[in-house]
Amino acid sequence: MLLALPPLKAHLPLPPDLRYVVAPDTPVRAADYIQRHALSGPIFHRMEYGDYLLWRFYPQRRVFVDPRIELYSPELWEGYQRISQGGTEAGALLERYGIQVxxxxxxxxxxxxxxxxxxxxxxxxxxxxxxxxxxxxxVCPAGETQ
Incomplete structure (x- = not known):
């Protein structure tokens, strides 16, 4: 029950020995990087990452979408699809949504x-x-550009 309460989540991090409970394609190390380097602002990501990122970062960072498709407008889902394809339209939409990461x-x-x-x-x-x-x-943290 306590793990379901987002305000308490920061005080109840997932211990390393329990990381096996997340799917193997969950971006745990990438999220560690974002947290360790305090990258701020809204994050654009694959929809399937949304629930983990929401659990991991809410309320400090906003996710773009998560698998609860009924909570998001058709316009946002259309934007998600267009951004996912890349190209100049993606750039304009990333600007519009204020995506920083x-x-x-x-x-x-x-x-x-x-x-x-x-x-x-x-x-x-x-x-x-x-x-x-x-x-x-x-902008990457100093010395972190690859």
């Missing part, structure tokens, strides 16, 4: 990752080949 699945969001890296706006801050994730920000 991208936490991407390097395979499933390869188009967005390639566009972001070539855009000159986003810097690659973190890459985890084992987890299959990348964290990009408008």
């Amino acid at each position: 991208l936490l991407l699945d390097v395979e499933r969001q390869a188009g967005l990752l390639a566009w972001a890296r070539a855009s000159g706006v986003w810097q690659l801050c973190y890459w985890d080949e084992n987890e299959g994730t990348a964290v990009l920000a408008r």
Whole structure:
């Protein structure tokens, strides 16, 4: 019951020996990086990451979407799809939504990752080949650009 109360969650972190309870494709190390380096602002990510990121970061950081699709407007879902494809339209939408951090699945969001890296706006801050994730920000912490 206590783990379901978001305000108490920060005081009840998931111990390392219980990390097996999260799915193997959960971006735990990428989220650790975001937290350790205090990357702030709204995060754009794969929808499937949303519930973990919401649990991990709420209320300090906002997630873009999570699997509770009924809570989000059709317009937001359309924006999510357009951003996920990458390209100049993605850039305009990321600006519109005030996104400051991208936490991407390097395979499933390869188009967005390639566009972001070539855009000159986003810097690659973190890459985890084992987890299959990348964290990009408008400005990486000092010395963290890859």
